[in-house]
Amino acid sequence: MKYIDEYRREADAQKFIAAIQRVVTRPWAIMEICGGQTHTLIKFGIDRLLPQQVTLVHGPGCPVCVTPLELIDRAIAIARRPEVIFTSFGDMLRVPGSRDDLLSVKARGGDVRMVYSPLDAVKLAQKNPERQVVFFAVGFETTAPGNAMAVWQAKQLGLQNFSILTSHVLVPPAMEAILGSPSNRVQGFLAAGHVCTVMGYWEYEPIATKYRVPIVVTGFEPLDLLQGIYMMLQQLEAGRAQVENQYTRAVKRAGNVPAQKLIAQVFEVTDRKWRGIGEIPRSGYRLREEFAAFDAEKRFDVGSLTAQESPLCIAGQILQGLKKPRDCSAFGTKCTPEHPLGAPMVSSEGACAAYFSYGRA
Amino acid sequence: MADGIAEGQGGKKAGEQLAMGLQCPIPISEYPHITLAHGGGGRLTQMLIEKMFVPSFANPALQTLHDGAILDAPSVHLAFSTDSFVVHPIFFPGGDIGSLAVHGTVNDLAMCGARPLALSSALILEEGLPMQDLWRVIQSMQNAARAVGVPIVTGDTKVVDRGKGDGVYINTAGIGVISPNIRVAPTRAQPGDVVLINGAIAVHGIAIMSVREGLEFETALQSDSAPLHDIVARVLDVAGERVHVLRDPTRGGLASTLNEIAASAKVGIRLNEAQIPLDDAVRGACEILGLDPLYVANEGKFLAIVARESAEQVLAAMRAHPLGKAAAIIGEVVAEHPGKVYLRSRIGGMRVVDMLSGEQLPRIC
Amino acid sequence: MCVGVPGKVIEIQPNAAGVTMGKVDFAGIVKEICLAYVPEVKVGEYVIAHAGFAINTLDETEAMEVFETLKQIDDLSELEIPQP
Numbered sequence: 145m146k147y148i149d150e151y152r153r154e155a156d157a158q159k160f161i162a163a164i165q166r167v168v169t170r171p172w173a174i175m176e177i178c179g180g181q182t183h184t185l186i187k188f189g190i191d192r193l194l195p196q197q198v199t200l201v202h203g204p205g206c207p208v209c210v211t212p213l214e215l216i217d218r219a220i221a222i223a224r225r226p227e228v229i230f231t232s233f234g235d236m237l238r239v240p241g242s243r244d245d246l247l248s249v250k251a252r253g254g255d256v257r258m259v260y261s262p263l264d265a266v267k268l269a270q271k272n273p274e275r276q277v278v279f280f281a282v283g284f285e286t287t288a289p290g291n292a293m294a295v296w297q298a299k300q301l302g303l304q305n306f307s308i309l310t311s312h313v314l315v316p317p318a319m320e321a322i323l324g325s326p327s328n329r330v331q332g333f334l335a336a337g338h339v340c341t342v343m344g345y346w347e348y349e350p351i352a353t354k355y356r357v358p359i360v361v362t363g364f365e366p367l368d369l370l371q372g373i374y375m376m377l378q379q380l381e382a383g384r385a386q387v388e389n390q391y392t393r394a395v396k397r398a399g400n401v402p403a404q405k406l407i408a409q410v411f412e413v414t415d416r417k418w419r420g421i422g423e424i425p426r427s428g429y430r431l432r433e434e435f436a437a438f439d440a441e442k443r444f445d446v447g448s449l450t451a452q453e454s455p456l457c458i459a460g461q462i463l464q465g466l467k468k469p470r471d472c473s474a475f476g477t478k479c480t481p482e483h484p485l486g487a488p489m490v491s492s493e494g495a496c497a498a499y500f501s502y503g504r505a
Numbered sequence: 506m507a508d509g510i511a512e513g514q515g516g517k518k519a520g521e522q523l524a525m526g527l528q529c530p531i532p533i534s535e536y537p538h539i540t541l542a543h544g545g546g547g548r549l550t551q552m553l554i555e556k557m558f559v560p561s562f563a564n565p566a567l568q569t570l571h572d573g574a575i576l577d578a579p580s581v582h583l584a585f586s587t588d589s590f591v592v593h594p595i596f597f598p599g600g601d602i603g604s605l606a607v608h609g610t611v612n613d614l615a616m617c618g619a620r621p622l623a624l625s626s627a628l629i630l631e632e633g634l635p636m637q638d639l640w641r642v643i644q645s646m647q648n649a650a651r652a653v654g655v656p657i658v659t660g661d662t663k664v665v666d667r668g669k670g671d672g673v674y675i676n677t678a679g680i681g682v683i684s685p686n687i688r689v690a691p692t693r694a695q696p697g698d699v700v701l702i703n704g705a706i707a708v709h710g711i712a713i714m715s716v717r718e719g720l721e722f723e724t725a726l727q728s729d730s731a732p733l734h735d736i737v738a739r740v741l742d743v744a745g746e747r748v749h750v751l752r753d754p755t756r757g758g759l760a761s762t763l764n765e766i767a768a769s770a771k772v773g774i775r776l777n778e779a780q781i782p783l784d785d786a787v788r789g790a791c792e793i794l795g796l797d798p799l800y801v802a803n804e805g806k807f808l809a810i811v812a813r814e815s816a817e818q819v820l821a822a823m824r825a826h827p828l829g830k831a832a833a834i835i836g837e838v839v840a841e842h843p844g845k846v847y848l849r850s851r852i853g854g855m856r857v858v859d860m861l862s863g864e865q866l867p868r869i870c
Numbered sequence: 871m872c873v874g875v876p877g878k879v880i881e882i883q884p885n886a887a888g889v890t891m892g893k894v895d896f897a898g899i900v901k902e903i904c905l906a907y908v909p910e911v912k913v914g915e916y917v918i919a920h921a922g923f924a925i926n927t928l929d930e931t932e933a934m935e936v937f938e939t940l941k942q943i944d945d946l947s948e949l950e951i952p953q954p
Binding site for chain 3: 146147148150151156159160162163166260263264284286287289290297338342367394395
């Protein structure tokens with residue numbers, strides 16, 4: 145496949161690894177923000193090919209993992225209603241709520257359907273005027289343009305039966321929360337490539353300056369990650385703290401302007417609770433007043449919900465990179481992909497699931 | 506309609522394929538759908554058997570219409586297998602639930618090293634199933650069985666209430682004969698053995714997904730469902746008892762099947778990602794949906810674990826067969842890490858390939 | 871997060887609500903993708919697709935940048951004195 149295979153060649157990967165070994169003189173802790181990057185690192189065994197001194201800390205870049213428990217419970221309550229067709233990306237279907245998950249709702253007769261794109265949910269609403277179609281809009285900034293377009297299109301079409309349940313989270317505030325924490329040991333960030341494709345990377349410049357950490361916008365293929373790590377280590381060894389772009393084939397400093405415009409039209413920034421971490425100010429999106437009619441939280445009154453996390457789950461510390469999955473007492477024993485206690489074990493790119501499946505016990 | 510009955514009564518015409526264009530022998534103007542009465546055991550059930558099933562599957566053992574079929578088998582080593590088929594949608598690119606049901610059990614017998622002798626077919630039909638759809642499925646089963654040369658000698662039909670079935674469910678069971686010098690079993694895998702596969706992985710699973718609502722592609726990928734008894738026979742011909750394990754990686758994909766074998770035989774297995782055959786379009790689909798092809802279902806594919814000295818011969822035998830043109834050596838059996846499967850990635854890193862948990866779902870994150 | 875896959879645009883068409891859609895070819899698999907966010911894209915060019923949307927075009931020149939760096943590493947490694 146073009147633009148994929150070229151970035152997976154062994155000889156080239158070995159060259160980067162050798163270059164990394166030559167440049168490293170002392171220990172460094174680097175965080176990759178994005179779950180998709182964690183996935184690549186472990187799937188291709190890159191973490192084991194790097195020199196010992198380079199520690200990769202896995203960040204909270206798993207929007208599935210950080211969606212608040214209350215919101216999952218709310219989604220489940222909405223999905224149970226007979227008039228609702230509840231649509232979602234595959235990622236969210238197995239995430240445990242307080243008692244249940246969306247797949248169990250489906251097993252018991254709820255109309256829960258997986259879609260590839262939010263526009264598929266809009267199509268369903270058009271085809272089923274007598275049903276209420278709800279879309280679980282989960283994601284980082286990458287997914288926001290799609291969700292914005294779906295809502296905008298629904299408004300254009302005058303649909304009365306389409307709404308979204310929003311769980312959008314933003315990367316820069318999360319980075320600041322991690323860097324601002326007294327227990328932080330992250331010295332450099334690999335920024336999420338596709339988030340930056342949409343939003344650009346100018347937002348990271350003040351962060352790099354304020355906290356004196358290098359930030360490298362990195363892609364998702366093995367060579368992208370290796371080059372990103374190499375660029376990061378060169379900065380760290382030289383004492384620099386700049387924002388650099390490794391993923392130049394898909395990212396420009398300004399980002400995708402038409403996408404940002406529609407996001408701003410449909411959404412506004414709001415405070416958001418991150419599962420396992422707590423509330424981070426101005427770290428999420430919610431629908432603007434003009435689009436309130438498409439807000440599933442307002443449309444469906446499901447009463448008050450008391451959310452209950454498993455007392456054993458240390459997801460929050462894992463998502464902040466403070467602990468590794470194997471530090472958790474329940475890892476691999478009470479908590480496995482078959483019966484997960486928390487989100488990072490369910491989402492295929494949560495750190496716990498990745499560690500478990502790819503044998504990092 | 507008359508043609509169909511005449512064919513059954515006249516016996517098999519050698520080498521003849523029943524054309525899909527033949528008219529359904531049940532008068533559709535009178536019976537456009539399956540009703541509960543068709544499963545009642547009375548006149549309508551008899552009509553289905555006498556007008557549709559017997560003429561379609563036409564063979565002497567079936568024609569006696571007894572509770573079971575009586576077959577002649579000299580004292581031999583027998584393989585016996587059963588499988589149920591609930592695939593949805595029932596018609597998909599490259600096949601349907603009927604052909605899948607025949608190939609599935611024929612292949613399970615082949616994985617025992619057996620030549621298929623006879624099949625049974627049990628149908629569970631949902632009230633309201635269009636008669637034309639049943640006709641299509643029956644025709645497809647007979648075409649598949651005829652191509653393999655295996656008769657469907659006994660069967661059963663039940664009808665369930667509307668809403669209690671998914672159109673059609675099929676169970677097929679089969680008996681096969683194993684030659685004396687063949688002994689395949691998952692426990693026979695041993696360190697030093699080589700792992701081969703007869704072609705590209707993940708095709709069937711992606712073909713099914715590509716017609717599911719919410720995930721449709723503009724390109725229709727054909728399922729690779731096919732009967733493997735013949736290519737397996739060629740492999741057994743060249744390597745005999747040096748073929749240690751035969752297995753078709755259906756649900757759960759290559760990864761799950763190899764994990765089962767590793768656990769059974771208490772050996773380790775090492776795969777080489779760069780050597781696992783994967784078609785471009787299937788790969789593209791897996792990339793878009795965020796799926797790992799190692800966990801996607803296969804049909805028409807089988808793994809052979811053979812003694813190292815026979816590896817090249819087996820590879821050549823596979824490649825000489827139409828169903829094995831893309832055959833490859835994909836890994837080896839080792840004494841280390843018993844019960845675990847490791848993969849050397851394209852870029853040289855190592856990772857564990859675990860069993861599948863639940864169902865692999867497409868992801869965007 | 872963000873499974874984004876590169877694909878080639880083979881067709882461009884506006885749809886009912888005035889939103890530009892297109893057909894994108896991912897090495898043989900073709901899927902309908904929304905092209906509204908890449909208004910300047912032409913047939914034959916590559917885009918990155920995520921959840922049914924093209925979020926950017928792929929810059930072919932920049933795509934070679936990784937390999938330029940690799941070549942520099944090669945040249946450097948021949949000049950470098952190994953560290954003690």
